[in-house]
Amino acid sequence: MPSYDGAADPxxxxxxxxxxxxxxxxxRVLHDIDLTxxxxxxxxxxxxxxxxxxxxxxxxxxxxxxxAGEVRVLGRSLRGGDAxxxxxxxxxxxxxxxxDDLTLAENLTFAAKLYGLSHPAAAARAALExxxxxxxxxxxxxxxxxxxxxRAAIARALLHRxxxxxxxxxxxxxxxxxxxxxxxxxxxxxxxxxxMVIVTHHLAEVWEIATRVAVMVDGRWVADQPRxxxxxxxxxxxxxxxxA
Amino acid sequence: xxxxxxxxxxxxxxxxxxxxALAGLAVVYVLAIGFTPVEARQxxxxxxxxxxxxxxxxxxxxxxxxxxxxxxxxxxQDPRLDRFAAASAEVGVAFAAVMLTTGPIWAKxxxxxxWTWDARLTLTLFLFFLFVGYLALRASLHDPAERARxxxxxxxxxxxxxxxxxxxxxxxxxLHPQPIVLKPSAPSLPPEMLRTLLVSTAVFTLLYIGxxxxxxxxxxxEEAREEAGDAA
Amino acid sequence: MPETLRLAxxxxxxxxxxxxxxxxALLSAIVFAALVLVVFNFARDPTALSAVDLAPSVLWVTFxxxxxxxxxxxxxxxxxxxxLDGLLLAPLPRSALFAGKLLANLAxxxxxxxxxxxxxxxxxxxxxxxxxxGIIGVTVLATVGFVSVGTIFSAMAVRTRFAELMLPVLxxxxxxxxxxxxxxxxxxxxxxxPMSEMLGWLRxxxxxxxxxxxxxxxxxxxxxxx
Numbered sequence: 096m097p098s099y100d101g102a103a104d105p106x107x108x109x110x111x112x113x114x115x116x117x118x119x120x121x122x123r124v125l126h127d128i129d130l131t132x133x134x135x136x137x138x139x140x141x142x143x144x145x146x147x148x149x150x151x152x153x154x155x156x157x158x159x160x161x162x163a164g165e166v167r168v169l170g171r172s173l174r175g176g177d178a179x180x181x182x183x184x185x186x187x188x189x190x191x192x193x194x195d196d197l198t199l200a201e202n203l204t205f206a207a208k209l210y211g212l213s214h215p216a217a218a219a220r221a222a223l224e225x226x227x228x229x230x231x232x233x234x235x236x237x238x239x240x241x242x243x244x245x246r247a248a249i250a251r252a253l254l255h256r257x258x259x260x261x262x263x264x265x266x267x268x269x270x271x272x273x274x275x276x277x278x279x280x281x282x283x284x285x286x287x288x289x290x291m292v293i294v295t296h297h298l299a300e301v302w303e304i305a306t307r308v309a310v311m312v313d314g315r316w317v318a319d320q321p322r323x324x325x326x327x328x329x330x331x332x333x334x335x336x337x338x339a
Numbered sequence: 340x341x342x343x344x345x346x347x348x349x350x351x352x353x354x355x356x357x358x359x360a361l362a363g364l365a366v367v368y369v370l371a372i373g374f375t376p377v378e379a380r381q382x383x384x385x386x387x388x389x390x391x392x393x394x395x396x397x398x399x400x401x402x403x404x405x406x407x408x409x410x411x412x413x414x415x416q417d418p419r420l421d422r423f424a425a426a427s428a429e430v431g432v433a434f435a436a437v438m439l440t441t442g443p444i445w446a447k448x449x450x451x452x453x454w455t456w457d458a459r460l461t462l463t464l465f466l467f468f469l470f471v472g473y474l475a476l477r478a479s480l481h482d483p484a485e486r487a488r489x490x491x492x493x494x495x496x497x498x499x500x501x502x503x504x505x506x507x508x509x510x511x512x513x514l515h516p517q518p519i520v521l522k523p524s525a526p527s528l529p530p531e532m533l534r535t536l537l538v539s540t541a542v543f544t545l546l547y548i549g550x551x552x553x554x555x556x557x558x559x560x561e562e563a564r565e566e567a568g569d570a571a
Numbered sequence: 572m573p574e575t576l577r578l579a580x581x582x583x584x585x586x587x588x589x590x591x592x593x594x595x596a597l598l599s600a601i602v603f604a605a606l607v608l609v610v611f612n613f614a615r616d617p618t619a620l621s622a623v624d625l626a627p628s629v630l631w632v633t634f635x636x637x638x639x640x641x642x643x644x645x646x647x648x649x650x651x652x653x654x655l656d657g658l659l660l661a662p663l664p665r666s667a668l669f670a671g672k673l674l675a676n677l678a679x680x681x682x683x684x685x686x687x688x689x690x691x692x693x694x695x696x697x698x699x700x701x702x703x704x705g706i707i708g709v710t711v712l713a714t715v716g717f718v719s720v721g722t723i724f725s726a727m728a729v730r731t732r733f734a735e736l737m738l739p740v741l742x743x744x745x746x747x748x749x750x751x752x753x754x755x756x757x758x759x760x761x762x763x764x765p766m767s768e769m770l771g772w773l774r775x776x777x778x779x780x781x782x783x784x785x786x787x788x789x790x791x792x793x794x795x796x797x
Contacts (some may be wrong), residue, residue: 103719120483121566158659159797178662191651196589208581209661413793465744472741479731489727492790499786503748503779509773
């Protein structure tokens with residue numbers, strides 16, 4: 096089973112953000128956001144639409160540049176597109192990031208090449224086998240159900256053994272069985288030391304796997320606490336902003 | 340908008356400068372009609388020259404400033420530079436349009452043809468197309484940061500296209516010498532004509548400055564209003 | 572192999588493989604080019620203008636229009652399923668991404684040009700044998716120029732609502748110097764003129780390529796990075 100150790104100090108954060116600011120035109124979307132994530136931690140981020148959750152995730156992924164502040168992955172700044180920092184990040188979006196005209200095997204082989212893996216085709220094959228998609232490696236993404244597509248997307252996201260996985264509404268349009276499988280897979284990875292930030296609209300879906308819960312409203316944190324107890328106890332305080 | 344609102348002050352300054360320039364245009368008109376000799380070969384129609392050449396100059400000035408503003412924006416990321424470049428493009432396209440309409444109006448009675456592919460007209464035509472592309476792109480993008488970045492790229496690429504257009508026209512003409520030398524300006528001008536031309540150019544430049552200032556101020560006011568609307 | 576080159580080739584390879592599987596853009600561009608040639612053929616008066624006089628202009632207008640059809644696809648495929656995020660997320664230098672897209676676009680436009688040329692010979696009855704190496708050379712020179720600018724603009728146009736309209740509006744002014752140069756050189760090649768008459772234009776084409784490929788590589792990050 097792959098494990099994700101490598102940091103000298105297991106308690107050192109795998110992901111850190113300080114003073115993040117981002118605007119859309121003159122409108123401030125994020126106000127001085129800080130965030131710390133340790134290995135094996137799963138941070139669930141909830142909040143109303145337009146709160147800035149997706150913007151935050153894209154900043155953490157290095158897809159957006161902050162107007163102020165910094166994101167550090169394994170202690171390395173993302174600024175300037177540091178290769179080692181980027182290699183430590185994986186993204187699982189509600190979109191699959193796959194090309195419709197390439198087979199699953201071709202898609203993952205290409206991703207492996209992007210990350211400079213030494214035997215791209217072999218790595219792709221292994222990842223597809225591990226995801227239970229070995230017999231579908233010659234299929235085109237358009238032929239797959241949403242659940243299978245999500246599995247392929249996960250395989251792509253974890254192909255390069257990232258230390259941090261960023262998830263943007265990963266449970267969208269998944270049926271109960273696929274959602275359970277996803278939760279199970281995430282749980283396994285957490286025990287191996289992968290750190291996660293999960294942006295979600297529906298806390299109920301991630302409540303069980305989350306180790307910490309945070310709520311963002313209008314670009315600011317209104318809550319950030321360890322996930323203890325039941326969802327029903329947590330919700331009332333934040334009823335106005337989040338639903339289950 | 341309070342009286343100390345910076346956009347209001349800029350708009351006021353822009354209006355004052357533009358009005359002064361328009362007054363200057365009236366002076367140019369008087370100068371050109373009353374105090375400048377009539378050109379022997381081309382007759383009175385030649386006098387459109389005093390509008391035509393300065394317009395071309397202003398279009399080129401406007402475009403160069405769009406290019407420089409764009410390059411500076413990509414380097415410094417200051418949104419004011421983007422606002423300035425956009426204002427310069429809008430004013431520049433107007434000057435280019437003036438030049439492109441006065442050209443044929445002049446050419447037809449004198450040379451019997453609406454269009455000549457001479458260097459100045461061709462270049463201004465390309466500036467016009469580049470301006471139009473720049474403004475069309477801006478109009479179709481709604482994220483201010485993306486709009487500023489993309490326009491800046493077009494501005495820089497456009498600025499570097501201009502020498503190539505020039506070079507193409509030059510190569511074309513040296514290899515295809517025109518049977519008639521269609522030069523809208525005589526190689527050396529008598530002093531009164533030169534004087535009128537220089538005055539006109541100065542007035543047009545002042546008009547450019549006034550209009551760009553005005554447009555810049557209006558853009559500031561627009562942004563402030565949108566922001567207030569979003570916050571409400 | 573330097574990392575940037577390896578990545579560029581991987582990206583170009585991916586684009587080419589994807590296009591070979593779907594073939595839609597390639598076929599559309601080729602059919603379009605054939606139609607343009609047919610229209611030109613019917614639209615001219617054979618007694619008034621000889622084919623050889625008109626040929627270079629017709630050939631290059633056809634190439635230019637077909638290139639426009641082919642160029643849009645490079646970044647439209649990245650919009651599906653957020654694939655562009657996958658590229659930008661990776662440790663991928665943006666110059667490698669630009670180079671990869673440029674190579675793929677050159678492969679496409681080059682293929683369309685290579686398939687259009689025989690059709691052109693067929694419809695216009697021109698004899699290309701002597702001029703062929705020269706024509707291939709000038710085609711490469713001119714194509715590199717306008718495809719590099721076209722790659723940048725298609726990356727931008729794809730973010731607007733009217734990409735198919737925005738790309739031509741932005742790109743056509745930039746196609747003019749390479750097109751003029753290409754037509755002038757092609758005309759002289761077909762007429763069997765000496766090389767000395769073409770040097771000026773060839774230098775223009777080469778200079779254009781160097782300036783714009785460099786410039787486009789430099790500004791590309793501003794187009795893809797937010």
